Amino acid sequence: MKTDSRADITIYDIARQLNLSAATVSRALKDHPAINSKTKKKINDLATELGYRSNNFASNLRRGRTNTIGVLVHELNSGFISSVLAGIEKVTTEANYDLLIAQSSESAKKEIANANNLFHKRVDGLIASLSFDTENLAHFDPFVKKGIPLIFFDRVFEDSEGAKVVIDNFRAGYDMTQHLINQGCKRIMHVTASLKRNVYADRLRGYKQALADNSIKYDDDLVVVNGLEESDGIETAQRVLRMKKKPDGMFITNDFCAAVIMHHLQEEGIRIPEDIAIGGFNNDVMGKIISPRLTTIDYPGVQMGEIAARNLISHLDGSATLTHTNKIIIKSDLIIRESSVRSS
Amino acid sequence: MKTDSRADITIYDIARQLNLSAATVSRALKDHPAINSKTKKKINDLATELGYRSNNFASNLRRGRTNTIGVLVHELNSGFISSVLAGIEKVTTEANYDLLIAQSSESAKKEIANANNLFHKRVDGLIASLSFDTENLAHFDPFVKKGIPLIFFDRVFEDSEGAKVVIDNFRAGYDMTQHLINQGCKRIMHVTASLKRNVYADRLRGYKQALADNSIKYDDDLVVVNGLEESDGIETAQRVLRMKKKPDGMFITNDFCAAVIMHHLQEEGIRIPEDIAIGGFNNDVMGKIISPRLTTIDYPGVQMGEIAARNLISHLDGSATLTHTNKIIIKSDLIIRESSVRSS
DNA sequence: GTGAAAGCGCTAACAG
DNA sequence: CTGTTAGCGCTTTCAC
Numbered sequence: 001m002k003t004d005s006r007a008d009i010t011i012y013d014i015a016r017q018l019n020l021s022a023a024t025v026s027r028a029l030k031d032h033p034a035i036n037s038k039t040k041k042k043i044n045d046l047a048t049e050l051g052y053r054s055n056n057f058a059s060n061l062r063r064g065r066t067n068t069i070g071v072l073v074h075e076l077n078s079g080f081i082s083s084v085l086a087g088i089e090k091v092t093t094e095a096n097y098d099l100l101i102a103q104s105s106e107s108a109k110k111e112i113a114n115a116n117n118l119f120h121k122r123v124d125g126l127i128a129s130l131s132f133d134t135e136n137l138a139h140f141d142p143f144v145k146k147g148i149p150l151i152f153f154d155r156v157f158e159d160s161e162g163a164k165v166v167i168d169n170f171r172a173g174y175d176m177t178q179h180l181i182n183q184g185c186k187r188i189m190h191v192t193a194s195l196k197r198n199v200y201a202d203r204l205r206g207y208k209q210a211l212a213d214n215s216i217k218y219d220d221d222l223v224v225v226n227g228l229e230e231s232d233g234i235e236t237a238q239r240v241l242r243m244k245k246k247p248d249g250m251f252i253t254n255d256f257c258a259a260v261i262m263h264h265l266q267e268e269g270i271r272i273p274e275d276i277a278i279g280g281f282n283n284d285v286m287g288k289i290i291s292p293r294l295t296t297i298d299y300p301g302v303q304m305g306e307i308a309a310r311n312l313i314s315h316l317d318g319s320a321t322l323t324h325t326n327k328i329i330i331k332s333d334l335i336i337r338e339s340s341v342r343s344s
Numbered sequence: 345m346k347t348d349s350r351a352d353i354t355i356y357d358i359a360r361q362l363n364l365s366a367a368t369v370s371r372a373l374k375d376h377p378a379i380n381s382k383t384k385k386k387i388n389d390l391a392t393e394l395g396y397r398s399n400n401f402a403s404n405l406r407r408g409r410t411n412t413i414g415v416l417v418h419e420l421n422s423g424f425i426s427s428v429l430a431g432i433e434k435v436t437t438e439a440n441y442d443l444l445i446a447q448s449s450e451s452a453k454k455e456i457a458n459a460n461n462l463f464h465k466r467v468d469g470l471i472a473s474l475s476f477d478t479e480n481l482a483h484f485d486p487f488v489k490k491g492i493p494l495i496f497f498d499r500v501f502e503d504s505e506g507a508k509v510v511i512d513n514f515r516a517g518y519d520m521t522q523h524l525i526n527q528g529c530k531r532i533m534h535v536t537a538s539l540k541r542n543v544y545a546d547r548l549r550g551y552k553q554a555l556a557d558n559s560i561k562y563d564d565d566l567v568v569v570n571g572l573e574e575s576d577g578i579e580t581a582q583r584v585l586r587m588k589k590k591p592d593g594m595f596i597t598n599d600f601c602a603a604v605i606m607h608h609l610q611e612e613g614i615r616i617p618e619d620i621a622i623g624g625f626n627n628d629v630m631g632k633i634i635s636p637r638l639t640t641i642d643y644p645g646v647q648m649g650e651i652a653a654r655n656l657i658s659h660l661d662g663s664a665t666l667t668h669t670n671k672i673i674i675k676s677d678l679i680i681r682e683s684s685v686r687s688s
Numbered sequence: 689g690t691g692a693a694a695g696c697g698c699t700a701a702c703a704g
Numbered sequence: 705c706t707g708t709t710a711g712c713g714c715t716t717t718c719a720c
Binding site for chain 1: 449
C-alpha cells in the first residue's frame with residue numbers, strides 16, 4: 001500500500017479500484033439517495049483509506065458556485081467585530097459555507113481593493129461594515145449588477161442596495177445622554193468620529209434630541225469629531241483640560257477612547273464621575289477593569305453576525321429573499337457603571 | 345452595448361471579439377512578455393469594458409495550486425494576533441497570495457477541524473499558532489505528507505516539523521523576574537497558563553532561573569496555572585487576597601489578565617506597586633490606560649507575521665527552503681512602567 | 689442503481 | 705508573437 005503521498009487521488013482512482021464509474025463515486029461521496037448503501041460504504045471507506053480530498057476547484061468550476069461568503073470589516077482587532085465574526089462563523093459553518101475575511105483598516109482605499117478582490121474570488125454573498133472614510137458604495141456595484149446578495153451591518157449607508165442589520169443608534173445616543181442628564185449633567189460633551197458613518201451621525205442626533213427634550217441648549221463647541229485611537233483620545237483630553245468652562249459630562253462614542261480620555265483627565269486631577277461623568281459605547285471587556293468602571297452601551301455583536309449570516313444564507317438557499325427585508329434593528333442596552341453615577 | 349450582466353464572460357468571449365485565440369488572451373491578461381503590447385492593450389481594454397473577471401477555479405484547477413496561504417490562530421480578538429495578521433497580510437498581498445484565516449478559539453477540537461478544512465481547501469502553505477490545549481501535531485500530518493510547507497509562530501512545539509518563529513520566552517521571563525527582584529521583591533508570584541504551550545513553559549523556566557540566580561527559593565505555591573480570561577483573573581486575585589503571606593510581586597503572563605487582577609486587588613485596598621509590584625506580558629494598548637500603567641514585555645507581532653510569511657513564500661517560490669531554517673528568534677523588550685517601579 | 693459523455697474556464701506544451 | 709490542442713477533476717444530463 002505504498003502510494004506516492006504527494007500525488008492527489010481523484011474520484012477516478014477510487015472508481016478504478018472499485019470497478020465503478022466516476023459518476024457513481026461522485027454521487028456516493030455526496031450521499032446521493034439513488035446509490036446503493038453498500039456501494040456507498042465501499043466508496044467512502046476506500047476514500048478515507050486513500051486519503052482522498054475532493055477538489056473544490058473542479059467542483060466549483062463545474063457548479064458555478066463557491067459556497068463562500070465574503071466578510072468585509074473595518075478592523076479585526078475589536079471585541080465587537082470579533083463577536084460579530086463569531087456569530088457569522090457559527091451560522092455559516094452549520095450551513096457549510098466558507099468564509100473569506102478581509103479587513104480594510106478603516107481605509108476606503110483598502111476597502112475598495114478588498115471588495116474587488118472578494119468579487120473576483122466569486123463569493124456567493126457579502127457581509128460588510130464600512131470603513132471610516134468610505135464616501136460611496138460604488139465598489140459594491142459589481143455585486144449588485146451580478147445579483148450577488150449584499151448585507152451590511154453596523155456601519156451602513158441608509159439609502160443603499162442590500163439589507164442592513166443595525167442597532168438603533170439614535171435611541172442609544174438618546175438614552176446615554178438622558179442618563180447623563182439624569183445624573184445632573186448640564187454641559188455634556190459628545191466625542192465622536194466621522195459623521196459620514198450612520199452610527200456616529202445617529203448617535204449625535206440622539207444626543208441632540210435628548211438635550212432638546214430637557215431644554216438644554218445645544219452647543220457646537222461641545223461636540224468633538226475625531227479619530228478613536230489612543231492619540232486621538234489624548235488630544236481630546238488635552239482639549240478638555242484647556243477649556244475654561246469644562247463639561248460636567250462626556251458621552252464618548254467608543255469605550256477604548258473613553259478609557260484613554262478618562263485616564264488622562266484623572267492624571268490631571270479631574271475626578272470621575274464627580275467632576276465629569278463619563279459614558280462610552282460598545283461594552284468592551286476593558287470597561288470593567290478600569291477605575292471607575294465604565295458606563296456604556298452594550299452592542300449585541302454575536303447576534304448581529306448571526307442575523308446577518310442567517311439572512312444571507314436563507315436568501316442564497318432561496319428560502320427567503322433579502323430584497324424585501326431591508327433593515328433589521330437589534331436591541332442595544334445601556335449598562336450603568338460607576339463612571340457616570342453620582343450619588344447626589 | 346447591452347450584455348446580460350449576470351452571465352460571466354470568459355477569455356473566449358474576448359478572444360472571439362478580437363479575433364484572437366484564448367491562449368493569447370490568457371497570456372495578455374497575465375502580462376506575458378511574449379505578447380505584443382498593442383495586443384495586450386486591446387485585450388485589457390476590452391476585458392475591463394466587458395467586466396471580465398478571471399475564474400480562479402479554472403486557473404487553480406489547471407495549475408494545481410491555489411496561491412492561498414492558510415492562517416490558523418488561537419484567537420482573533422487580541423492585539424497581538426491582529427498585528428501578526430497585519431504583518432502576514434502585508435507580505436502575502438505583495439506576493440499576490442490570498443489568505444484563508446481560521447480561529448480555533450483556544451480549542452484543540454476546533455483547531456483540528458480548521459486544519460482539516462484548510463487542508464481540503466488546498467492551501468499552498470500554512471502559518472499557525474497553537475491553541476491552549478492542543479496535545480499533539482497529528483492534525484498537521486496531512487500537510488507534512490503532502491509536502492505542504494508549515495510554519496508555526498509564537499505557540500509552537502519544540503520538536504515539530506516545520507519552521508518556527510518565536511521570541512525568547514525564557515529570556516523574557518527571566519528579565520521580567522529579575523526586574524521585579526531589582527525592585528526589592530522577594531516573594532514573586534507567577535500567574536501563567538497551560539504549560540503545554542512553550543510560551544508559558546519557557547517563561548516559567550526563565551522565572552525559576554532568575555530566582556535561582558538571586559538565591560531566592562522557588563515555591564510551588566507561588567505559581568498559578570489558570571486561564572487568562574476575566575473570570576480567571578478574578579479567581580486568581582481572590583486567591584491572593586486569601587493568602588496569609590501575600591506575594592510582594594506578580595509576574596502575570598498576559599496584560600489583560602494582569603489588568604483584571606490588578607484592578608481587583610486595588611479594589612480590596614492593595615496598593616500597586618507599593619504592596620505588590622506587577623508585570624504583564626504582550627504590551628497590549630490597554631496597559632497604558634490603566635492606573636498605574638502596566639510594566640510589560642513588548643511582543644513584536646507585525647514583525648513575527650512578516651517574517652513567517654516571508655519565509656513561507658520564499659519557500660513556495662523556491663527561492664529558499666524552509667527545511668533548513670528551523671527556528672527564528674525575534675527580539676522582545678521589557679517595558680518598564682509604574683505598576684512595578686518602587687521609588688525606594 | 690449505475691454508466692457514458694460532455695463541458696465548466698483556464699493554462700502550458702508544442703508548433704509555427 | 706500567436707495559435708492548436710489537450711486536460712486539470714468534478715457534476716450532471718441522458719440513457720439503460
